[in-house]
Each structure stands twice: as C-alpha cells, then as structure tokens.
Amino acid sequence: RGPRPVPGPTRDGDGTPAVHALAPLGTLTAGQLRGVADLADLTGREGTGAPRVTPWRGLVLPLAPAPGDPAPDTGAARAVRVLEATGLITRPDEPWHGVGACTGRPGCGRALADVRADAARVHTRRRDPAALPVHWSGCSRRCGRPRGGPWIDVLAEPDGYRVTLRDADGAPANLPGGSPGGRERTGEPPGAAPPTPPPLPVDGVATALAALARGASP
Ligand code: SF4
Known part of the structure; x- marks a missing residue:
C-alpha cells in the first residue's frame, strides 16, 4: 500500500469528488456508520458510489455530483461537515489523526x-x-x-x-x-x-x- 492519504475532500481515480474519513483508533461507532450510510444513500451511485474501507482504517466515500452541477465540490464540503459531526477524522490537524x-x-x-x-x-x-x-x-x-x-x-x-x-x-x-x-x-x-x-x-x-x-x- 502507498502513503496514507490525507483525510478530507479528495478525488476518486476517475476525478469524481470524494471524501476520505478516518475512524479514530480504527473503530467505527454505530452512529458513524449510520452517518456514512445516510450520506451514501443521498450521494452514492450504484457501484462506484459505495463507501470503501481503506487499509488506513478509514473510508472513501465517492460523491455523485448532480448532472451539470457547476460546483461539484460543494457536496464534498457538505459531506465533510456531516462526517465530522459523527466524530470521524476529516481534517489532517484533528487530535486523533496519526x-x-x-x-x-x-x-x-x-x-x-x-x-x-x-x-x-x-x-x-x-x-x-x-x-x-x-x-x-x-x-x-x-x-x-x-x-x-x-x-x-x-x-x-x-x-x-x-x-x-x-x-x-x-x-x-x-x-x-x-x-x-x-x-x-x-x-x-x-x-x-x-x-x-x-x-x-x-x-x-x-x-x-x-x-x-x-x-x-x-
Ligand atoms: S499490545 Fe497486543 S497483546 Fe499487548 S495489550 Fe495490546 S492488544 Fe494485548
């Protein structure tokens, strides 16, 4: 595996906006899983939109921008706020990062x-x-x-x-x-x-x- 990716907004392999979130101490709570599932319902796409577990004890959540969306990264910023509220690590300077x-x-x-x-x-x-x-x-x-x-x-x-x-x-x-x-x-x-x-x-x-x-x- 390569270097650990930075938590926060990112891009999927095909350029799709995505969010990388890390679980503090590698443990996902029920509330965090619910938050991820809700976001996947709202933003995920069939197949590529499913959250993926990473070797760095985190999740990558690809976000499907609406067709013609002029600011697809807005969804990523919103998703970061939702995930942050559940206690997941979405910023590189958070206390649990590293x-x-x-x-x-x-x-x-x-x-x-x-x-x-x-x-x-x-x-x-x-x-x-x-x-x-x-x-x-x-x-x-x-x-x-x-x-x-x-x-x-x-x-x-x-x-x-x-x-x-x-x-x-x-x-x-x-x-x-x-x-x-x-x-x-x-x-x-x-x-x-x-x-x-x-x-x-x-x-x-x-x-x-x-x-x-x-x-x-x-
Ligand atoms: S380092 Fe491993 S064996 Fe030792 S206390 Fe922790 S979990 Fe248990």
Missing part, C-alpha cells in the same frame, strides 16, 4: 492499562499534520504499531507509561542532534548504565509528547 492504540484493557488479557481511554485523555488538542505517528500499547507486543517510518511509542508498564521515539524497525531512535528520543535512553557510552527514569503518569505522557514534538528529550 494516533493509534492496541486493544488494551479490558479487551486484552495481557494489557496493563486501558490505553484507549488514556489516549483519549491525552489527545485533546489539534495535532500538527506533519507530526510523527503515536502508538499506545498495553504491553510490549505493541500490536498494530506503525510501520515504514519513525513513530512515538507509548508503552504501558505496571506503574505508568514509557514514551520512546522509535525508528521504522522499532529500535529506539535519537532525536536530530543526537539526544535520546525518549525514556528508553540510547547513545550512552559503553559500560555507563544510565539510570532508568520512572514511568510517567498519563498526564506526563502529554508533556513527553510535546517535548518530542519540539525535538527535545522528554
């Missing part, structure tokens, strides 16, 4: 935390569309972690969270300039075991993410 999480508690027996609920407490502000993906995991398996580029690992431990900048292979990465990009410190001289800082409370994760966004070690 944020992922595993199942966590209570759905997974290995989980040390309800990572989805904790992520909801932290990701309340608009995000820089160019910010690195953030992934919350309830244990070291890190199910569903991002692939293909650097990302920020928020890992639940028994006493809190550990925030680490990682490269595409999942190894701890350094920030530009060489400072360690997280609580799992790297780049220390051989033999000099650095003290391991304590895990962070949920509120501390927000501060650590902000520090990484500034290019500083959290």
